[in-house]
Amino acid sequence: MSVLIKGGKVVNADQSIFADVYCEGGLIKAIGQDLDVPSDAEVIDASGKLVMPGGIDPHTHMQLPFMGTVASEDFYSGTAAGLAGGTTMIIDFVIPNPQQPLMEAYQTWKDWAARSVCDYSFHVAITWWDDSVYQDMGTLVNQEGVNSFKHFMAYKNAIMAEDETLVNSFNRCLELGAMPTVHAENGELVDHLQKKLLKAGLTGPEAHPLSRPTEVEGEAANRAIRIAQSLGVPLYLVHVSCKEAVDEIARARHEGQRVYGECLAGHLELDDSVYRQSNWASAAAHVMSPPFRPKGHQEVLWKALQGGTLQTTATDHCCFCADQKANGKDDFTKIPNGTAGVEDRMMVLWDSGVNKGRLSESEFVAVTSTNSAKIFNLYPQKGCIAVGSDADIVIWDPTKTHTLSAKTHHQKIDFNIFEGRTVQGAPHITISQGNVVFKNGQLNVVEGAGRYIKRPAFPSIFEAVQKYNQSHAPVGIER
Numbered sequence: 001m002s003v004l005i006k007g008g009k010v011v012n013a014d015q016s017i018f019a020d021v022y023c024e025g026g027l028i029k030a031i032g033q034d035l036d037v038p039s040d041a042e043v044i045d046a047s048g049k050l051v052m053p054g055g056i057d058p059h060t061h062m063q064l065p066f067m068g069t070v071a072s073e074d075f076y077s078g079t080a081a082g083l084a085g086g087t088t089m090i091i092d093f094v095i096p097n098p099q100q101p102l103m104e105a106y107q108t109w110k111d112w113a114a115r116s117v118c119d120y121s122f123h124v125a126i127t128w129w130d131d132s133v134y135q136d137m138g139t140l141v142n143q144e145g146v147n148s149f150k151h152f153m154a155y156k157n158a159i160m161a162e163d164e165t166l167v168n169s170f171n172r173c174l175e176l177g178a179m180p181t182v183h184a185e186n187g188e189l190v191d192h193l194q195k196k197l198l199k200a201g202l203t204g205p206e207a208h209p210l211s212r213p214t215e216v217e218g219e220a221a222n223r224a225i226r227i228a229q230s231l232g233v234p235l236y237l238v239h240v241s242c243k244e245a246v247d248e249i250a251r252a253r254h255e256g257q258r259v260y261g262e263c264l265a266g267h268l269e270l271d272d273s274v275y276r277q278s279n280w281a282s283a284a285a286h287v288m289s290p291p292f293r294p295k296g297h298q299e300v301l302w303k304a305l306q307g308g309t310l311q312t313t314a315t316d317h318c319c320f321c322a323d324q325k326a327n328g329k330d331d332f333t334k335i336p337n338g339t340a341g342v343e344d345r346m347m348v349l350w351d352s353g354v355n356k357g358r359l360s361e362s363e364f365v366a367v368t369s370t371n372s373a374k375i376f377n378l379y380p381q382k383g384c385i386a387v388g389s390d391a392d393i394v395i396w397d398p399t400k401t402h403t404l405s406a407k408t409h410h411q412k413i414d415f416n417i418f419e420g421r422t423v424q425g426a427p428h429i430t431i432s433q434g435n436v437v438f439k440n441g442q443l444n445v446v447e448g449a450g451r452y453i454k455r456p457a458f459p460s461i462f463e464a465v466q467k468y469n470q471s472h473a474p475v476g477i478e479r
């Protein structure tokens, strides 16, 4: 299967050029004019279109067992939905139960993800600690190509990592050259506020944001950043949702600390009024953590994304349908946390980012694909249109309008947080591993075609980190 994409504008994070792109054997083989290609190559007319690296969503939870139920989206349907939205790779999460061997959980997720129709990789969550976790982290990095470990600072009495686990695991990440990542909310405070609200008789979804105010995220963001600083290890904060967390990241980066931040399409666009609507099901459908924030935080996130304080965008795609959300009918703390977005992210980012002048076309590519590829050591295999890179490409039609809706989306959930929004700019064609998998609004995918992508540890960053730590360590102390 070979494809010649003719007449388009190739947009990478660093530059744009008008050029044809030839793909063969799943790779980009040539970029230029008047390319000499086999006569049987499929020719795609990309005139008037943009030829961009397929999106990378660094934060999804397909079929996650969570809060007494299982996310409704599986790896087959979720990766297909991503392709329909121009996303050609996801990084999902292996989340072991406390005391569950990491390698056992890893194999479980590998089995689930085998149905994927686009490439995928895993962050592995550290939800408990002992010597076996220490050892398994080494196996995962050195043998399985995992180079990032997640820490939930929220979800007390479930998957929350206490400070001792954070310190042990972050230090192990430093030893291995792996990136620690955090869900930064203070789980003790959330637990206290949840109990207080329930005691006051507030049981509906309107209480959800009240139980996790922005200072709860700001405290945890600062704590994780300071722990990373003390240990001399880089840090990636997922779903940064508010000014308090952005300010902590900005301060650390200003002082030269390697701290990276991600924001979600949902947090960029929605505010906490969604929780105060009279329709219980609709309010509950928006329950995720961190919650959508009061008006004002969205613009802070946009400015942080524009200014480079935040580097990546994601969705935290974690689907629960109305019947699942109803588990919390009488107690908001039992509403499974999560919303969708893997199909919507790039269209929302284009419509609110590029169409409104917040992002250039190249900056759009950077925050939807390239930066995630670089931070998680997938670049240049992923995240750019370059000879030798994977042929994961979205041919983008900046004039195409599309209405985001649960009535038409491919996501396996009965709700869309962007319901009814008409965007301008959408995928014309999506190409995954050199195959046309989405065209004319139709998916053409093969179950299991997705590959598990190994991500090596970070030699360059961590060599620099080690040198810096040595040169700044107190005399006689090996950091």
Ligand code: URQ
Pocket: 061, 066, 183, 287, 288, 289, 290, 316, 318, 337, 338, 339
């Ligand atoms: O916290 C997460 O990232 C997972 C459990 C998805 N749910 C959510 O509310 N964000």
Ligand code: ZN
Pocket: 183, 238, 239, 289, 290
């Ligand atoms: Zn989270």
Ligand code: ZN
Pocket: 059, 060, 061, 316, 318
């Ligand atoms: Zn998540």
